[in-house]
Amino acid sequence: MALHPLAQALHGTLDTHPSLPYFFSHRGRGIYFPKQGILGQTAEAKGKAINATIGIALDDDGVPLHLPSIQSHIDLPPAEVYPYAPGYGVPELRAAWQDRIRCNNPSLKAAISLPVVTSGLTHALSVAGYLFIDEGDDLIIPQPMWDNYDLLFQHTYGARIRSFPLFHNDEFNIAAFRVALSESSRKKIVLLNFPNNPTGYTPLREEAAAMVDAIRRSAEEGNRIIVLIDDAYFGLNYDERAFSESFFAPLADLHENVLAVKIDGASKEEFAWGFRVAFLTYGIRGLTPEQAEALADKTAGAIRATVSNAPLLQQHLMLRAFNSPTYDEEKRKNAAMLRERYEAAMRALREPAHEDFFRMLPCNSGYFFCVELREGIDAEQVRQMLLADFDTGVIALGSRLLRIAFSSVPVADIPRLVANMIEVCKKTTHTQPRSRGSLPRTEG
Ligand SMILES: Cc1ncc(COP(=O)(O)O)c(C=O)c1O
Incomplete structure (x- = not known):
């Protein structure tokens, strides 16, 4: 063409x-x-006395027609709320x-x-x-x-x-x-x-x-x-x-x-x-x-x-x-909260109790950490048992990885989250746990 x-x-x-x-x-x-x-x-007709080009509906005074039952919840002028945004963005x-x-x-x-x-x-x-x-x-x-x-x-x-x-x-x-x-x-x-x-x-x-x-x-x-x-x-x-x-x-x-x-x-x-x-x-x-x-x-x-x-x-x-004077501080506060959760997770995972069952993949940023389960422990089974018996939700990725969003767990709950994971792994492991050094290195 x-x-x-x-x-x-x-x-x-x-x-x-x-x-x-x-x-x-x-x-x-x-x-x-x-x-x-x-x-x-x-665009060419913008500002003309009579403008019959725009594909939205305007009131007689030029304000976008809108529903008061929506506008009553919004503290911005209708012109910043209801029209289409420019195709490239504001x-x-x-x-x-x-x-x-x-x-x-x-x-x-x-x-x-x-x-x-x-x-x-x-x-x-x-x-x-x-x-x-x-x-x-x-x-x-x-x-x-x-x-x-x-x-x-x-x-x-x-x-x-x-x-x-x-x-x-x-x-x-x-x-x-x-x-x-x-x-x-x-x-x-x-x-x-x-x-x-x-x-x-x-x-x-x-x-x-x-x-x-x-x-x-x-x-x-x-x-x-x-x-x-x-x-x-x-x-x-x-x-x-x-x-x-x-x-x-x-x-x-x-x-x-x-x-x-x-x-x-x-x-x-x-x-x-x-x-x-x-x-x-x-x-x-x-x-x-x-x-x-x-x-x-x-x-x-x-x-x-x-x-x-x-x-x-x-x-x-x-x-x-x-443009808000408090914006930077607000962001710092949220980021600090996530950092605290990250640090709580790292502390909980420093306990050797989990090492027979899973190892943590390197993590230094973001929302999540991942653990790789020992061979023979199935991620989906662990996830199901955490849901059913421990009131705990995590994501299973493939057969060996669990993804944990520490971003959404209060600091106070993080030790329990890790303890629950260890408990479930213990239950699913019928054979004796292997020695700590025997977990496979993660290549993916
Ligand atoms: C790595 C990554 N990229 C992109 C996205 C998508 O972001 P959005 O919600 O803005 O579509 C996500 C959402 O989880 C993500 O984890």
């Missing part, structure tokens, strides 16, 4: 970069933001989020795009799949991973997930990462999610440097690499040796062959899971303002084609929060 003239115009701009045009999927190549359609014509929020990215990642000096607002991180990930993944493309992801990547990328866009074990001897498995990079096709897509779901791991600074170096070397060999950086849990680090910036910071200006795609948002970072406000931001060495805008145009096109635009009310609520 021939490209639409608007898509052609975008590629005219993207083609001025040596690599940018080659990253797109077939679907992504064709997409464009319909600036000349209803949206463009509506401009002030996009600018504020870009500032926050820079502020939280002081080493990021390169030009980056203005973030485009999506309807939650899952949607941002899906839009990235839309733009960059073709059927059969390799997607490199360390294991264990957030299970929704399967549906998002494999099921929906036909990616072939090439996983490699996240850990080797309880360290980031840099050797396996290098192999995965060298073995996949020339166009490579890598997904980095740190702090990680499910393990709660963030690479240490030197591990992060080695990962970036591996990507650089692969790019220098002529490979084109898209790195999807899922920063859902950004900022929740509990160990000062862990890499505290986003991987977007070192990757956004790494090489002309590396497109860094930052995916982040309100869900976890702003403690606003149901808001459905997230962002997609791009960085690549040599990015010009025109190319950055073309990337945003394509992203907004994919959003227009899927959910049209993200919720307006929540975007304005976030802006209000950023």
Whole structure:
């Protein structure tokens, strides 16, 4: 199918970069933001005395028609609540989020795009799949991973997930990462999610440097690499040796062959899971303002084609929060509470009682920790018994892993949670527990 003239115009701009045009999927190549359609014509009519373009309903005084039974619960003016949001997101929020990215990642000096607002991180990930993944493309992801990547990328866009074990001897498995990079096709897509779901791991600074170096070397060999950086849990680090910036910071200006795609948002970072406000931001060495805008145009096109635009009310609520004098303190307080829970979990897991039954995977950040059960103890059976006999809910991942969201358990309950896990494991173990050293090392 021939490209639409608007898509052609975008590629005219993207083609001025040596690599940018080659990253797109077939679907992504064709997409464009319909600036000349209803949206463009509506924009041109803005401010006219009689404006019969807008697809919402206005009262005689120009205020969006609305229901008082809704408005009575909301402390924002109707214009910030009911209309459609711009396809790219509320401009002030996009600018504020870009500032926050820079502020939280002081080493990021390169030009980056203005973030485009999506309807939650899952949607941002899906839009990235839309733009960059073709059927059969390799997607490199360390294991264990957030299970929704399967549906998002494999099921929906036909990616072939090439996983490699996240850990080797309880360290980031840099050797396996290098192999995965060298073995996949020339166009490579890598997904980095740190702090990680499910393990709660963030690479240490030197591990992060080695990962970036591996990507650089692969790019220098002529490979084109898209790195999807899922920063859902950004900022929740509990160990000062862990890499505290986003991987977007070192990757956004790494090489002309590396497109860094930052995916982040309100869900976890702003403690606003149901808001459905997230962002997609791009960085690549040599990015010009025109190319950055073309990337945003394509992203907004994919959003227009899927959910049209993200919720307006929540975007304005976030802006209000950023402008609040107590915002930083409020966030610090919540983060401190999560850190206390993390520390309580680490204390409980330091007790040797559990070592005959499970071992903890490395964890230094985020919401979760994972334990790997001793061979012969079945994760689903443990989960069922915890539910039935101990009033305790955890997640079973495969046959050997349990994921525990310490983020949602009060400090006072954490020792009991770990004790319950140990009790259940004891019950399910019919044979004598093995010696402590005999648990298998986790490779995935
Ligand atoms: C790693 C990771 N990425 C993305 C998401 C999705 O976030 P959202 O709720 O904004 O769609 C989650 C949610 O649990 C997650 O754990």
